[in-house]
Amino acid sequence: MITQKTDIHLAKILAMPQKEKLECLVYGKNLDFLEKKLMAEGAKITGRFPFIGALGVFAHPQSLKSILKLEATDFMCSHTKVFAMMNVARQILGVENKLGGQNITIAYIDTGLSPHLDFVLGQNRILKFVDFINHKLFPYDDNGHGTFVAGVGCGSGALSSGKYAGVAPKSNIIAIKALDSGGEANATKILEAMQWIYENAMRFNIKVVCMSFGSEPLGAHDPIMQGAEKLWDKGIIVVAAAGNSGPEYSTIKSPGVSPKIITVGAFDDNRLDNTTFDPAFFEIAQFSSRGPAFDGFKPDLVAPAVDITSCGVEENYTTLSGTSVASPMIAGICALLVEQNPTSSPNQIKNNLLALCRPITFNQNKEGNGYFSFHNAKSPLE
Numbered sequence: 001m002i003t004q005k006t007d008i009h010l011a012k013i014l015a016m017p018q019k020e021k022l023e024c025l026v027y028g029k030n031l032d033f034l035e036k037k038l039m040a041e042g043a044k045i046t047g048r049f050p051f052i053g054a055l056g057v058f059a060h061p062q063s064l065k066s067i068l069k070l071e072a073t074d075f076m077c078s079h080t081k082v083f084a085m086m087n088v089a090r091q092i093l094g095v096e097n098k099l100g101g102q103n104i105t106i107a108y109i110d111t112g113l114s115p116h117l118d119f120v121l122g123q124n125r126i127l128k129f130v131d132f133i134n135h136k137l138f139p140y141d142d143n144g145h146g147t148f149v150a151g152v153g154c155g156s157g158a159l160s161s162g163k164y165a166g167v168a169p170k171s172n173i174i175a176i177k178a179l180d181s182g183g184e185a186n187a188t189k190i191l192e193a194m195q196w197i198y199e200n201a202m203r204f205n206i207k208v209v210c211m212s213f214g215s216e217p218l219g220a221h222d223p224i225m226q227g228a229e230k231l232w233d234k235g236i237i238v239v240a241a242a243g244n245s246g247p248e249y250s251t252i253k254s255p256g257v258s259p260k261i262i263t264v265g266a267f268d269d270n271r272l273d274n275t276t277f278d279p280a281f282f283e284i285a286q287f288s289s290r291g292p293a294f295d296g297f298k299p300d301l302v303a304p305a306v307d308i309t310s311c312g313v314e315e316n317y318t319t320l321s322g323t324s325v326a327s328p329m330i331a332g333i334c335a336l337l338v339e340q341n342p343t344s345s346p347n348q349i350k351n352n353l354l355a356l357c358r359p360i361t362f363n364q365n366k367e368g369n370g371y372f373s374f375h376n377a378k379s380p381l382e
Contacts, residue, residue, distance in 0.1 A: 212324035
C-alpha cells in the first residue's frame with residue numbers, strides 16, 4: 001500500500017520507525033472529506049491546493065499511514081526534501097544556454113499574478129493583468145498557484161541569484177485571473193479569458209497560452225476544449241496540464257483531451273541529491289493522468305513535476321508538485337522554440353517539440369512521446 005500510493009522517498013521514510021511529524025502533500029478527488037479525516041487524525045492542514053487536487057499536511061507518520069488506507073487518497077507526496085528544483089529541472093530540459101524567449105509573450109489563465117521581483121526587477125515583463133473575478137486593475141494573486149506557474153514558465157530567478165529561474169526567463173507575461181481564491185472557475189470565466197486572448201493576441205504578441213487547470217471532459221462539444229482549439233487555429237500555441245487523476249487510464253482533463261493542443265503529463269526524476277540526475281531512474285509520476293483521450297493517446301509528452309520550487313506569494317519561493325507544474329515548463333520551451341523559429345505555426349512547433357522527446361516507459365498513454373530535452377538532439381534513440 002505504501003509503495004503503491006507514495007513516491008519512493010516518502011515510502012522509505014514511512015517504512016522506518018519515525019516519531020517526528022512529516023510535511024507532505026495528500027492527493028485526492030474529495031479534499032473536504034480528506035481534510036476532515038486528516039484533522040481527526042490530529043494532522044495540521046498547511047495548505048489547500050484544489051488546482052492540483054492536493055492538501056498540504058503536517059502529521060505524524062502513523063496518521064499518514066492511516067490516511068493512505070483510505071480509498072479517497074489517490075497519492076501522497078513527500079514534501080520534506082526538494083528533489084526536482086528549477087535549477088535542476090532546467091538542466092534536464094537543456095535550456096541553460098538558450099536565449100530566454102525575449103519578446104515572446106506567454107499568457108497564463110490562472111488565479112492571478114503577484115508582482116514578484118522575478119517578473120519586474122530590472123524590467124517589468126508583466127505586459128497586462130486582466131481580472132475576470134474581482135475586476136481589479138493591478139496584479140495580485142489570492143491563491144498563489146498562478147504566481148507559481150508563471151515562475152516556472154518565465155521567472156527570472158532574480159531573488160535566488162538565478163537558481164530558480166524559469167524556462168524562458170526573458171519572455172513577457174500576460175496574466176489573466178479567471179480562477180477564484182480557491183483555484184476554481186466555471187466555464188464562462190475560462191471562455192471569457194480565452195476570448196480576450198483571441199482578440200488581443202496580435203497586440204501583445206501572444207504566442208503561447210498556458211492552461212494549468214482542467215475539468216471533466218464533456219465530449220466533442222466540450223466548450224473549454226473548443227475554445228482552446230480556436231486559439232490554436234488562430235496561430236497561438238496552447239499548452240495544457242494532463243491532470244492529476246492517475247494512475248487510472250482515460251483520466252485526461254479538458255482541454256488536454258484535445259488532439260490538437262499540447263498536453264503535458266508529469267514525471268519524477270528520482271534524484272538522490274540536488275545536483276545530479278540519471279534518465280535511467282526517471283519514472284512517470286503516480287498522480288499524472290493517463291490516456292487515451294477520444295481515439296488517440298495522451299498526454300503528448302511529460303516534464304519534471306515532483307517537488308518543484310518556484311515563485312511564491314507569501315514567501316519568495318515555495319514548492320509544489322503536479323501536472324500544472326509540468327505544463328508551464330513546456331509553455332516556456334515553446335516560447336524558446338518560437339524565438340528560434342518565429343514564423344512557425346503551432347503544428348510545426350508541436351512537431352519540433354515532440355521530435356526532441358525520448359520515451360521513459362514506451363507506454364504512450366502514460367507519457368506520450370516521452371520527456372523533452374534539448375539534449376535529446378545530441379543523443380538519439382538507440
